[in-house]
Amino acid sequence: MVARIFSWAATDSERLATVGGLRAAKGRHGAFAQVTADSAAEAEAAEAAGIEMVVCRAGNVSSVRQGSRRLFVTAALGFAEAVTDAEILQTAFKALTDGADAVITARRLEVVSLLAAEDIPVVGHLGFVPRKSTWVGQVRAFGKTADEAVELFHRFRRLEEAGAFAVEAELMPARLMAAISARSGLVTVSLGSGPAAEVVFLFTSDICGETARVPKHARRYGDIARLRRQIDEERRTALAAFRADVGDNSFPLAAETASMPDEAFEEFLNRIES
Known part of the structure; x- marks a missing residue:
């Protein structure tokens, strides 16, 4: 259902998903689908396909909005583009006024609280975080041992306490994801973590077959590379x-x-x- 809202730029807008709608869908597995989009063409294709949500780089929000006025857009705050607290806030508000509906960050909990204190909808990133993969030694699922599972459970709790409304859970064992999500108030976005999430997420490049290698957790539906x-x-x-x-x-x-x-x-x- 399309919802009427006012955007962060104070414009009368329509969205296929809202923070309120996502929260209300807690417990409804697969209620929303999310893909990546960094161009107007990708955003236009996503909306035409019935996708409700996209993630893009913060600097590409304007381009994405040229392709879709209705998608729920989450802007990824880059590590290098926004380092200090002032830069983080400035980048976040710029992305929001460009048309984003939320921001995602894998930064420290204080950053999440900093953003949430301004009523900015914040999505955290837990499980396997690619840019921090050196800490786990290799590309792999995180949470397969009891120790890692307990650690993840507490990270979910701390992230929620810091003020995030949602979390991208990447490469977590499906049964662990289901167990933690059921015990958390966070809206869960599953990337390779099974179906027990309100939002199921895949990269557009994997879905459309734009790369030679498709990750184990993804499924190729097209062959743009060909x-x-x-x-x-x-x-x-x-x-x-x-x-x-x-x-x-x-x-x-x-x-x-x-x-x-x-x-x-x-x-x-x-x-x-x-």
């Missing part, structure tokens, strides 16, 4: 044909060049040679 290979091959074939035609003087032909009346050309010759 289409790109066809485009590359077609481009090379066309360029080679052009070069060959230039070499044997078969391009350009008379029909592909501008003409000039005989009288005008004769007058031109007479005037420059006289």
Whole structure:
């Protein structure tokens, strides 16, 4: 259902999901779907496909909003773009006034509280966090041991206490995700953590087959990489044909060049040679 809201830029807007709607859906597994989008074309395709939510880089919110006015947009706050508390707040408010509905951060709990104190909807990031993967030694699911599972449970609690309204749970064992989500007030966004979440999330590049390798937790529904290979091959074939035609003087032909009346050309010759 489409909800009417006022955006952070104070414009009368419509959204396919809201923070209130997400919270009300707590316990409804798969109530919403989320993908990535960093361009107007990706956002337009997501909305047309019935997707309700997208994640994008904070600096790309304006482009995403050009493609969709209704998607719930979560802006990812980059580590390098916003370092100090002042920069974090400035980046967050800029993303919100550009059209974002929430922000996501994997920063310390104090940052979550800083943002939440301004009533900014904050999404945390727990489980396997790619940029922090050196701490777990490799790309792997986090929470497979009892110690890690207990640690995650307490991290969920601390994140909620810090003021986050939702959490992206990445590469957690599905049964652990279900158990913790049932004991948490956070809206859960599952990326490779099973179906027991209000929001199920996959990267658009994985869904559409834009990369050679698809992660274990993802499913490929398209093959854009094949289409790109066809485009590359077609481009090379066309360029080679052009070069060959230039070499044997078969391009350009008379029909592909501008003409000039005989009288005008004769007058031109007479005037420059006289």
